[in-house]
Amino acid sequence: MSHLQQSFAVRFTYNVFFTEKLFKSTNPLLADFFTQQSSELRKKILFVIDSGVADAHPDLLTDIKAYFAQLTDRVELVPELIVIPGGEISKNDPALVEQLVDAVDRHGVDRHSYIVAVGGGSVLDMVGYAAAISHRGIRHIRIPTTVLSQNDSGVGVKNSVNYRGKKNFLGTFVPPVAVFNDRDFLITLDDRDWRAGISEAIKVALIKDSLFFEWIERNAEALAARDMETMDYLIHRCAEMHLEHIAGGDPFEMGSSRPLDFGHWSAHKLEQLTNFELRHGEAVAIGIAMDCLYSQQLGWLTDADTNRVLKTLRTLGFSLYQPMLDADESKGVLKGLAEFREHLGGQLTIMLLQGIGKGVEVHEIDAAKVRWSIATLKEQEPTAESQLV
């Protein structure tokens, strides 16, 4: 008996650009990117676009074609721009993944070509997955169009689709080759999607950076009023913190620790229980509230700090109670704990707070304390009446 030991490291490098009017001929960013991808060969580029974005930006497809018409020396745009349904639905339908794989085949998109996804986190997750498995991985460019995808999902290394209703059951860890955050897309978001992504910034601030939380607290009203400069800073700082977290830790999540999943164990279950009626970011806002109240019961978060978090979330316009929280326990939110552990694997590991800006992991969750948090949120929820006042 003998053995050989294998050990190697693979380096991944990519830029996240912040820009506006990405596809106007006056914006050189994309053109420069392809120029710098030195190569003797013209690369193909396959675009996949979120229908919600295409609808809200009727000139988008024309703009993309015009932009690439100027770059024919460097890259070859696949003339068929593929538009797929936006939102979680895109992750639920295996036929969409197949449609993309077929397009890769039909258009001869090889591993040194590019698949570009333009859309919200759902479409990016799905297209990223199709790109990752085709030819063992085609270069993938993300153009996130929601707050959530610009500050969190779009800058990270994960992709996935749902399988038989199980959230993110299939997926891979594969970084993009570039991310282009164009602020102009955000203008057409509806209020729910504008707001939803802010909860991921609150999440990362609460576990890592009290100054950033204080900034969000001070600017909650401006954010709720859709002030664009304020949003610019929020997205930039939040994206930066996500990037640093990924690079500094365990990028492909081989261990059990997943600090960025603060507030997420109940959120994932709530999304499913509401049939994805609740947006991911809306569910995360509730999950954050729950885990703050849980931390308060442990004596880890002061009453004052707990209230600051709840108040900030409410100022932003989040509802912090959802009737499904009270669903029969056999299928309710507490069942999400087991599913969360199973999906992540290893020991149950839940992030809580020992103060604002200081996340701490625990490996046990007490059902009674969860129930108390739910009851508190229910009690505090403004009734329809008082909301009218």
Place this chain on the structure above:
Amino acid sequence: MSHLQQSFAVRFTYNVFFTEKLFKSTNPLLADFFTQQSSELRKKILFVIDSGVADAHPDLLTDIKAYFAQLTDRVELVPELIVIPGGEISKNDPALVEQLVDAVDRHGVDRHSYIVAVGGGSVLDMVGYAAAISHRGIRHIRIPTTVLSQNDSGVGVKNSVNYRGKKNFLGTFVPPVAVFNDRDFLITLDDRDWRAGISEAIKVALIKDSLFFEWIERNAEALAARDMETMDYLIHRCAEMHLEHIAGGDPFEMGSSRPLDFGHWSAHKLEQLTNFELRHGEAVAIGIAMDCLYSQQLGWLTDADTNRVLKTLRTLGFSLYQPMLDADESKGVLKGLAEFREHLGGQLTIMLLQGIGKGVEVHEIDAAKVRWSIATLKEQEPTAESQLV
């Protein structure tokens, strides 16, 4: 406009063990492996087994169950051992991937659990793919049972399935967490599979290590006579060279260079043209012969060295001509060049020889020279008659 730069490296480490009687209670290797995977939690283990192996080793399933019955403190064997059809057919059927994903779901196999594949390169490729996409990657253990998978495919970082007849169209780069090469499996291989894997050793020797080629040349008769000690050395050295190549270069093949694909451009096409009647290793033997003859025409490989290679391949029992080589050119082996480039992406990059042990890349292939190589192989092929002499 501004940007953030992301850069991180991910390290992958695993051992390739050489052993025998892996599932006998007297062999501590697997037990020790699971003991060393320190964890507070018992991990689940899902076995997926090549039907060809299960048929040839009727005690295998019982042995596996008995072995893990002793380890219940550390690991929990999923009681359903899944047997799937062996051979290329396992990569052609999407229902098999789905069957495995469903088993992951049904048995609650999480990301810190293990999926173990026991079988030839085809089954390992397919199971590795299912493991890689489930929960964004479940830990994968390979137990290769053919010469080819023990010395090449099983020790590497690639997995894949075919898609609509296109070889390896879907797949990922994900290393295993351990590989266990058990020599006893090789005893039941039929002669074709015993022989087929040897061509990968000749391939790696020809491009990197003339001494290893000379060793194979000297030992070709012993290998053809199925001498086990000789095979042990061949597999060990070939696995070692593959591991070194992967670690030393571009493990996830982000560039265009793929030296280990020497002899493979025509091989992949031949496999497809013969409806996978030809084994991968048998096709590679023909591909090596073709590219040696091509190198000879360039004046890069001496006549004497070219003949040494062809003679070694023939002593091992390989046929170096296949009627499909002469297929109508519109769908023949030359078409494989374009498909090869498309699958790998980037510039056409083909490895040739500038001497035994010295691979050199070219970016153009001349059709006339390919045709001459084919004609030569056809002419030299012993007829059925002369083989009977």
